[in-house]
Amino acid sequence: MTPELGQLALILALLLALAQGMLPLIGAWRGNRALMAVARPAAAGQAVFVALAFGVLSWAFLHFDFSVRYVADNSNLALPWYYRLAAVWGAHEGSLLLWIFILNLWTVALAALSRNLPEVFVSRVLGVLGLIAVGFLAFIIFTSNPFERLLPMPPDGGDLNPVLQDPGMTFHPPVLYMGYVGFSVAFAFSIAALLGGELEQAWVRWARPWTNVAWGFLSAGIVAGSWWAYAELGWGGWWFWDPVENASFMPWLVGAALIHAQAVTEKRGSLRAWTILLSIFAFSLSLLGTFLVRSGVLTSVHAFASDPRRGLFILCFLAVVVGGSLLLYALRAPKVAGGKPFAVVSRETAILIGNLMLTVAAAMVLLGTLFPLVGDALNLGKISVGPPYFGFLFTLLMLPIVLLLPFGPYLRWGNKGETSLLKNVLYRAGFAAVACAIVAAFVTGGQLKAIAGTAAAVWCGVGTLLYVLKRWREMPAGRRYPAEMAGMLLAHIGVGVFLAGVLLTEALSVERDVRMAPGQTQSIGGYEFRFDGVHVTEGPNWHGDQGTVTVSRNGREVAVMHPQKRTYTRGQVQTESAIDPGVTRDLYVALGEPMDKKDPEGAWALRLYHKPFVRWIWAGGLLMMLGGFFSAADRRFRTQRAAATEPAVATTAQESRA
């Protein structure tokens, strides 16, 4: 009976979403306050019912209700409770439910925190969010019902894909969705602005913290996914340019551009149309990601369910939402470039260059991801582009950003740039980068990637730190680092840390596949790996072989590692690599196959990796995430509306409207 309650809750949520999506928009158009007042209660009610549905599904998982097909397909009696909970979003239907649930969280947060914004504007924003919810709820109810029954009820269920049975995978989807879905808020703000034809530009300021938080979550989600791939897929890679990874990376790139464009629009009044367009793009790419993953149009290692009916539904939804908003943009976007003029040497010019690079990079990733599809369409056969395409073009496109990054904080808005200061940075950071690069060249024996990585990281890191130091010296305590600036500095240092991680890992990693008999040793990257044999071990829902590898350096024991090869109750085999983490290096051991099946006590094939600085990749990503969160917390964004509108008013006079 309870699963039917869940379904009922979803239907009620859909009805409330319809109310939330239509009435406030009509009210805002007609100036009817009663209709506008529907927005908040409808959003809250919808959230309650979706939460109820989510709770019912979780309950079904926790209590082994295998009469629910989705539960029977994705869990079994032996699965521990925490993975049963994670199984709620482990497959198609449940992950959509999570998507809509998170959309509701964002909507409710917005409804609660927007009391000081004009009512007409908030009604439009909540209305747009309601329409998005309608699309997703209808999608769940009509094509992907998680509460479908399976009769007769099987005594035991299938299994959650063992690849997903990992702590990283438990957090990855919710955090990633927080980012994906969070862009819907920036999107709704832009659409509301287009609908209302707001003369003031204040909406950009209101949208900024939301965009920053969403982008921060997206960064964290991508980091979690990358970490999971590294730890769980068993061969130590951290990024594969896989279609599904690209689907999360494209909104991230556009989101990064959007954050900066919003700053320009807010502070200078320029790039208005561009900011609106980027908001639309960021959310469209999030939807596109959902489409690519869920429609089966592209197959990948992540490919889950593919059902043409679902694909068609999402495509129609995508066409209506994105097509509609782009049409609206074409009709209503500000026609004349407003704002103050650009100077050649100014912060807005630097941001504009960065924006171009980030958007072109996103377009490049999109093109590369869709290449196989284009190949099919033009009858060129199965073609796809691999990591070399992405790696080369992406490096090329990011180069200007890396070069400009240290100057960002020093550049002023408008034409007040002090070129002497810029030269100062150029010399100091440049000197530090070259010096470190020379040291790196000697240490690594002239590895190009390592040299480039060190130089780029030092360039960004030192450049940004110089500014931190300057503020420390020149500003009185308490006013040195407002949250918005602190966030920017953190994220920029994060870029440096990330660059160091990527390039040093790529250049210096030693990866070796070896055959080892118990007692044998292998020397890799200055570490001695001794294989101490394999014994049988048990887990809650798997049994397997566990190897013991003792690692020592210069005769001192560093780590004892236990790579596993698990066989889950349903027969799937899964490699659990053992990782000894460190600030400057990771040691990574994965168990291959026994040389002789009948003698698991004997020699095994092992993968031994020494990966220097790999952790810096994720540390950099997390710093960027912190940057997004810090900036959003700035007090300036929380000030009252009266104060907020004042700098933007000056620019509106230059605008003519359609």
Next chain:
Amino acid sequence: MSRLVPFFGFMLLVVLFGFGIWWNTQHDQREVPSPLINKPAPAYVLPKLDDPAQTVSRESMLGKPYLINVFASWCIACGEEHPVLMIEGQNIGVPLVGYNYKDEPDDAKAWLARHGNPYGLIIADRDGRTAIDFGVYGAPESFLVDAKGVIRYKRIGPLTPAVIEKELKPAIAALAKETP
């Protein structure tokens, strides 16, 4: 007009995606051409499920065509396929050989006792080693092997009445024509 550029660009994308969905309905994604089709079946020696002391091999099965059906008690899709086999298994004209894949013999026997046994003969591959030679992706899968021990047809996923009518029976009919 330039404001419409993003819109038209996006419409191009929609057309491409629409094409992608249409393409997928025309081309079965699972239709990975099996390199084993029209090649001799891999050599195998596997014990019978109900009598592990006896083994069945490729050689012992030569002389008559048969259909190998990979199944397991843990496999949900096999449960969906099972009623179809119970009905159609008698009508296809060749013996149905069950291939019990990565399964506990007791589980498999209990499963067959509960749902019925459509198979004339069942071989057991507990650790799934031989299945690798057959290129088995997962259960259920079916292989049609002819009298000379050559794989003539392969199906990944459950056999449905439609698949049996449109694919399997023509393949079996083709065999019958060759050996009058």
